[in-house]
Structures are given as C-alpha cells and as structure tokens.
Amino acid sequence: MSEPIIRTTGLTKRFGDFVAVSSLTIGVEPGTIFAFLGANGSGKSTTIRMLIGVLEPTEGAIVVDGIDVIARPRRVRDRIGYMGQKVSLYQGLSIRENVEFYAGLYGIEGRALDTRWGELRERFALAQTENERPENLPAGIRQRAGLALATLHRPRLLFLDEPTAGVDVESRGLFWDRIQEEAERGVTVFVTTHFLEEVEYCDWVSFIEAGRLIADAEPEDLRRRYSAGYGVRVLAPPASRERAARILTDAGATLAPQPDGVAATIAALDAPLLAELERLREIAGATIEIVQPTMTDVFRAVLAQEANGGQAA
Amino acid sequence: MSEILIRLRGLRKRFGRRTALAGIDLDVDQRQILGVTGPDGAGKTTLLRSLAGLLEIEADEASVLGFDLRGDVTELKRRIGYVPQAFGLHRDLTIRENLRFTGRLHGIPEAEFERRSTELLARTQLAPFGARLAGALSGGMKQKLAIANALLPAPALIILDEPTAGVDVGARAEIWTILERARETALVVVSTSYLDEAEQCDRLVYLDEGRVVASGTPAELQRQNPRELVRAWGDDPRAIARAARGITGVVTARASARFARIEADADGAALVDAIRRLPGVRLVEPAPADMESTLRHLASTRA
Numbered sequence: 001m002s003e004p005i006i007r008t009t010g011l012t013k014r015f016g017d018f019v020a021v022s023s024l025t026i027g028v029e030p031g032t033i034f035a036f037l038g039a040n041g042s043g044k045s046t047t048i049r050m051l052i053g054v055l056e057p058t059e060g061a062i063v064v065d066g067i068d069v070i071a072r073p074r075r076v077r078d079r080i081g082y083m084g085q086k087v088s089l090y091q092g093l094s095i096r097e098n099v100e101f102y103a104g105l106y107g108i109e110g111r112a113l114d115t116r117w118g119e120l121r122e123r124f125a126l127a128q129t130e131n132e133r134p135e136n137l138p139a140g141i142r143q144r145a146g147l148a149l150a151t152l153h154r155p156r157l158l159f160l161d162e163p164t165a166g167v168d169v170e171s172r173g174l175f176w177d178r179i180q181e182e183a184e185r186g187v188t189v190f191v192t193t194h195f196l197e198e199v200e201y202c203d204w205v206s207f208i209e210a211g212r213l214i215a216d217a218e219p220e221d222l223r224r225r226y227s228a229g230y231g232v233r234v235l236a237p238p239a240s241r242e243r244a245a246r247i248l249t250d251a252g253a254t255l256a257p258q259p260d261g262v263a264a265t266i267a268a269l270d271a272p273l274l275a276e277l278e279r280l281r282e283i284a285g286a287t288i289e290i291v292q293p294t295m296t297d298v299f300r301a302v303l304a305q306e307a308n309g310g311q312a313a
Numbered sequence: 314m315s316e317i318l319i320r321l322r323g324l325r326k327r328f329g330r331r332t333a334l335a336g337i338d339l340d341v342d343q344r345q346i347l348g349v350t351g352p353d354g355a356g357k358t359t360l361l362r363s364l365a366g367l368l369e370i371e372a373d374e375a376s377v378l379g380f381d382l383r384g385d386v387t388e389l390k391r392r393i394g395y396v397p398q399a400f401g402l403h404r405d406l407t408i409r410e411n412l413r414f415t416g417r418l419h420g421i422p423e424a425e426f427e428r429r430s431t432e433l434l435a436r437t438q439l440a441p442f443g444a445r446l447a448g449a450l451s452g453g454m455k456q457k458l459a460i461a462n463a464l465l466p467a468p469a470l471i472i473l474d475e476p477t478a479g480v481d482v483g484a485r486a487e488i489w490t491i492l493e494r495a496r497e498t499a500l501v502v503v504s505t506s507y508l509d510e511a512e513q514c515d516r517l518v519y520l521d522e523g524r525v526v527a528s529g530t531p532a533e534l535q536r537q538n539p540r541e542l543v544r545a546w547g548d549d550p551r552a553i554a555r556a557a558r559g560i561t562g563v564v565t566a567r568a569s570a571r572f573a574r575i576e577a578d579a580d581g582a583a584l585v586d587a588i589r590r591l592p593g594v595r596l597v598e599p600a601p602a603d604m605e606s607t608l609r610h611l612a613s614t615r616a
Binding site (some may be wrong): 029038039040041042110138139140162165166167170171173176177180181183184194195196197200201219220222244251269271274275278281282288289290292294295299300301 | 318351352353354451452453475480481482483484485486506507508509544546547548551552554558565566567568569570571575578589595596597598600605608609612613
C-alpha cells in the first residue's frame with residue numbers, strides 16, 4: 001500500500017445545528033478510482049467541496065497530494081480537475097471557445113493547446129460538436145465535454161460529482177472507458193454516483209449514510225461479505241464433468257447437481273481456479289457461465305444489515 | 314383479461330421546426346410495467362406527455378384507455394396519474410395536505426380518501442412524515458409522495474417520467490416495489506435510463522429520434538442483439554480492457570470488478586481467440602448479451 005493521495009481525518013462539517021459530515025476518515029490510494037456513495041443529502045457533495053478547498057470544514061484535517069487543503073486551499077486547485085453535477089460550461093460559447101477560455105486560465109496556449117485539445121477531442125468523441133454551444137447539446141455530450149475540460153491541464157486528481165446523472169447508456173459507457181484510461185495513466189479519480197453497476201468500475205467504494213461511513217472496502221470484498229458468492233455453471237461433456245466437479249470442490253465451492261454439468265457457489269474466483277476453468281473450456285469444450293452478485297443486491301444487503309443494527313439480516 | 318389500453322398509429326409531435334415524435338406505433342392490451350428507454354433527446358418525455366393527454370398531437374390513430382388523444386381528453390386525464398420529472402407538488406403544503414388537495418380536486422369522498430391515503434402512505438413508507446412540508450423532503454421521498462399522489466384517484470394508467478433519476482438505491486428499490494404493486498390495478502408506463510430497471514420491465518420500448526426502434530420483453534431484446542459480449546477474467550482487468558480496445562471490432566472494453574467486459578461487432582470465435590492471447594487473461598467467458606450491450610447496440614443502429 002502506498003501513501004494515500006487523499007486523506008481526511010475526523011472531517012466534520014456543520015451548518016448551524018445540522019451535521020452534514022460527521023467525523024469522516026478516508027484514504028484514497030494514488031492512481032485508483034474511488035467511488036463515494038450515499039443517499040441524497042448524505043453529505044457527498046459537501047465532502048467533495050471540502051476536498052477541493054472551496055468549503056472550510058468545521059473540524060478535522062484534509063491532505064490532498066501532500067497539501068494541507070485547509071491551510072492552503074488555493075494551492076490544491078492547480079493539481080485537480082473538478083466536474084460537478086451541473087457541468088460548468090459557459091452557455092453562449094461553443095465547446096471550442098469554452099476550451100480556449102479554460103486553457104487560458106491554466107496558461108495553456110498555442111501549439112500545446114492544439115495538441116492537447118486535438119487528443120481530447122478524439123478520445124471524447126467531440127470532433128463533430130466542438131462548434132456547437134453546450135445549451136444545444138444532449139446531456140451526454142455536455143458531460144463528455146465537461147470531463148474533457150476537467151482533464152485539460154492534466155490534473156493528478158479528478159473529482160467528479162455524479163458525472164453520469166441523467167446521461168444515456170451509450171454516453172455513460174464511453175465516459176467510464178475514458179475514466180479508466182485516466183486511472184491507467186496514474187490519475188486518481190474520486191467519483192460519486194447513483195448507478196451501482198458503476199461501482200464495479202472502481203477500485204474502492206465508501207458508502208456514507210447520514211454523514212457516517214457504513215461501508216469502506218474494495219467492491220470485491222463487499223461482495224464476499226454481503227452475498228452468497230459467485231455462481232459458476234459448467235456445461236460439459238459427460239467425460240469432463242467429474243473433473244469439473246473436482247476442480248470446483250478443491251477450490252472450496254458448494255456443488256449443486258445439474259443434468260448437463262455442474263453448478264457451484266464460490267466465495268472468490270482466484271487465478272488458479274480461473275486457469276483450471278479456462279482449460280476445461282479450451283480443451284474439454286465446456287461452456288462456463290459465471291454469475292456475479294450485482295452491486296445492487298450487495299448494497300441492499302449492506303443497508304439491510306445497517307437497518308438491523310449492524311447484525312446480519 | 315385483454316382490452317385495448319393503448320393503440321397508437323403514426324403518432325407525431327412537432328415543436329416548431331423540431332420533430333420530437335416522427336410516427337409512433339404502439340399497442341398495449343394488458344396491465345403491465347411498460348418501460349420507455351432510449352438516448353437523450355429520443356422523445357421519451359414527449360411520448361409520455363402525449364399519452365397523458367398533455368400535448369396536442371397528430372396521428373392516424375391515437376387511443377388511450379378508449380379515449381382519442383386528438384379529441385377532448387378531459388375525461389381521460391381524470392383516469393391517469395402522471396408523475397413528471399420535475400417535482401410538481403406544493404412545497405409549502407405537508408405530505409397529508411398535498412394528498413388532501415388532490416383528493417378534493419378529484420372529488421374523492423371523505424371516507425374513501427381516508428382509506429386510500431392511509432394505505433398509500435403506508436405503502437410508500439411516508440406515514441411517519443405526514444406532517445412534514447413537501448419542500449423539506451429528500452429527493453427520494455419527494456418522488457414517493459408524487460407517486461402516492463398520482464395513485465390516489467385510483468388511475469387506470471399511471472405514467473412516470475424517470476421517477477428514479479438521481480434517487481438513491483434504497484428509495485429506488487422502494488419505488489419499484491410501489492410500481493409492481495400498482496401494476497395489479499393499472500397500466501404502468503415508466504421511462505428510465507437505469508439498466509437494472511429496464512430489465513425489470515415487463516416490456517420495453519426503445520425510442521430513438523422520435524421512432525420506436527425496438528420493442529419486446531427485455532429477454533427478447535437481448536436475444537435479438539447480434540453483438541458479441543465477452544468477459545475476460547484475469548489479475549489486472551483494467552490492463553486487459555486497455556489491450557482489448559486495440560482488437561478489431563471491439564466497441565467498448567472496460568474493467569468491471571474481476572473481469573474486463575468487452576463488447577464487439579466481430580466473429581465470436583475469432584474474438585475469443587484474440588482475447589485469449591492478451592497478456593494476463595486467465596479465463597475467457599463468452600457471455601449472453603446483457604442490457605447494456607443491447608441498448609448500446611440499438612443506439613448504434615441509428616441511421
């Protein structure tokens with residue numbers, strides 16, 4: 001584990017009597033995608049606003065990329081890209097003019113700007129719309145343009161507050177492909193979402209409820225703790241069924257009889273098991289079907305346990 | 314029980330020079346949850362508003378609950394519950410006052426109002442908050458109130474425009490439970506951009522550029538999807554996804570938990586071989602089409 005690039009300790013924000021965020025302690029590893037989830041009004045946006053140095057906490061400490069955000073809120077801003085629920089594109093200016101405006105703020109100009117924007121325009125599929133004004137574009141394209149702009153100055157961290165809300169499936173897919181590319185390049189991504197399947201695209205998930213963390217783990221870890229496990233079904237010629245059953249039993253699976261093969265439930269799919277299954281598929285001609293418990297079901301289990309006073313339901 | 318609930322032929326709607334609906338055909342003859350989905354700007358909201366009798370439309374035929382949308386729709390509107398995207402209730406009234414307001418508007422007798430409102434407050438789990446101002450409710454609670462309000466006059470058709478957009482997972486599950494219950498007594502027409510919700514609909518209508526591009530049960534639509542979907546399991550799914558984007562025919566590749574989810578317009582066997590050769594791949598699992606690849610494929614068929 002490397003040193004967290006985002007670290008909050010006992011982060012608290014009160015508005016009068018209302019506690020928006022209560023003693024939040026989280027750490028985000030560099031180069032990872034960190035999903036920050038919670039109900040409406042649970043304190044997600046308030047937390048992001050404190051992390052990027054635009055809202056002062058009531059208590060606690062925030063360090064982002066080695067900078068004490070509370071002491072030096074302005075210094076952090078050059079290193080981060082931010083995209084809010086309402087994309088910050090100027091209406092009345094074309095996408096291209098927005099790019100030039102933001103580039104000016106970051107001191108990017110001339111050939112450097114042409115090269116950078118040329119690359120982003122391609123990756124975010126914006127070539128056909130760069131001369132349109134944002135108010136005339138569908139939400140999906142606006143969001144893509146917003147993300148392209150947020151990455152214009154090659155920030156080390158991206159803060160995305162519900163970037164895919166109200167966006168269609170196609171744009172959401174393209175959006176996440178790009179976010180993962182950013183992470184591949186070492187950018188740390190802090191993202192909030194209501195789409196639970198999007199948690200699968202992230203390395204870590206923190207779930208905040210009423211300002212307090214109720215889950216803070218790798219998605220795979222939550223799946224292990226809050227579901228029966230993976231379903232694995234091997235449809236195989238009779239000669240290979242026994243071998244399939246042995247492979248699964250050896251990996252600790254619970255078997256269920258099937259007329260045309262074997263079915264099993266297993267807590268984790270580790271590399272040796274996957275390799276054995278691949279051999280069954282390639283050599284023995286088996287068909288492998290893996291059913292992964294959905295994050296929707298996992299989170300319903302998390303919430304049910306929480307409602308049950310922390311006891312497994 | 315089968316009766317014609319909706320029958321549309323060539324339903325058209327223009328706003329100035331822009332064509333929002335370019336000729337919709339639709340038949341619905343039993344109570345169900347009918348999902349409407351499609352890309353931004355496809356015409357979903359316009360179709361829903363047309364069905365609710367809120368727009369002047371053109372059509373060769375346009376009947377909803379036996380009423381002609383081209384004629385007087387006053388009586389039709391009394392039998393429809395409509396939940397728009399934006400919260401349309403009175404923020405300065407409490408939950409109970411909002412329901413009472415609607416009850417009076419529809420002339421629901423006092424005893425029946427008491428019975429129905431009590432039941433709806435229980436069903437939506439809003440009962441403990443009856444005295445709270447609507448304006449002070451969370452997003453999910455506002456939506457549940459809007460739905461309770463639309464259900465109060467016992468409509469034969471309830472139309473909901475993205476009722477769960479921006480609503481958290483707990484409230485989203487509750488809203489779907491309410492819709493499943495409402496299906497017992499009403500036709501439920503709901504637009505959504507959530508994949509899991511699209512899968513829960515009895516029937517799905519996919520719109521694009523103001524036309525019905527596809528319609529059927531979620532399973533039927535997924536079966537008709539010619540696109541290949543492969544899950545490549547390995548130690549570093551993100552690196553696998555990146556490498557897979559270089560394979561000919563790959564439309565999208567993304568790490569999803571322990572595997573890279575790869576969609577392609579390509580020959581299945583050749584695709585599996587190409588993926589098998591990528592570094593770090595442990596298991597290649599050709600998977601049946603899912604809702605995401607199905608909707609994305611439909612989006613790509615656009616002229």
